[in-house]
Amino acid sequence: MLLSDQAGRAAAPKIPRPATLRESVIEAIQELIVSGQLKPGQHLVESELAELLGVSRQPVREALQQLSGEGWVDLHPGQGAFVHVPTVEEADQLLAVRALLETESARLAAQHADEEGVRRLRVLCERGIAAVRSDDVDAAVATNSELHALVTGLSGNKVLSELASQVARRVRWYHTPVARQRGMASWEEHTALIDAIERGDQDRAAQIMREHTEHTRASYMERRENEPVEPAPKPVRRRRPRTPAAG
Known part of the structure; x- marks a missing residue:
């Protein structure tokens, strides 16, 4: 009998796996936010977080993206990441x-x-x-x-x-x-x-x-x-330079 045929009879045991670097960075940033070491509205600089956590900027960037989707971080185009300010x-x-x-x-x-x-x-x-x-x-x-x-x-x-x-x-x-x-x-x-x-x-x-x-x-x-929390700065809209009109 194929394993696929047995799937409905009993749930297969899950094989434990170590946390990925990104997951560890996510956990660390969440703890910094929860403990108040990172304040609501605070600007999150990738290079500073990478140095603090002893990792490269890539897993920090990936972590901030995921934390944004989970409501812990706000990403503002042109300005970067900020700790979410709960309403x-x-x-x-x-x-x-x-x-x-x-x-x-x-x-x-x-x-x-x-x-x-x-x-x-x-x-x-x-x-x-x-x-x-x-x-x-x-x-x-x-x-x-x-x-x-x-x-x-x-x-x-x-x-x-x-x-x-x-x-x-x-x-x-x-x-x-x-x-x-x-x-x-x-x-x-x-x-x-x-x-x-x-x-x-x-x-x-x-x-x-x-x-x-x-x-x-x-x-x-x-x-x-x-003690109202100050919101993060609003993103700045960048205007494209106008193309000079033809002579």
Whole structure:
């Protein structure tokens, strides 16, 4: 029997492959954007990024093209690449979708989480509290992402986990500027969430997560209102020189 005939019977195992240089550069630039090292509206110079990442300009150019298609970078003809400036509307929409996904994740986690899952949540929560106390914003944001990903994983719903992971990195981008503002309150909410999950209280877990994600959304919107992000410069239209009229 041909392999093509067997395709419908069982999915073939995927052969893992190492990340390409371009994929590694994409990942690195995204992390620079998410962490705030590259600011919204900042001009991205290929040669500078290549030197920073220790690569040639070609994979940087390819990465910027792909990141443009994914909404992380804006390409302006004649001016180059700029870090995308999220509009208030797109941030609001993404954070609203995140709230829906993670509220359901919390409800299902309260239904399915075992003792080991709850223990792992508490370890992450303790790590996040320690990061806040030491004013380590990067560690707090990273741990926050780990905790939310674990809650989604404990839901037992693989489709839900996949959808949540698609928006997780952009959520980190929006969360980073307000992490210090949210401070210890965010981790007190996490503690209450874990308590509800441990009790198996689905309704309470969903309510806490819904309110928790709304607090982050409101904090981001308040920051944008008080500190609007400057848009990247508009592309300059170059006019062709007129051809001299025939004598």
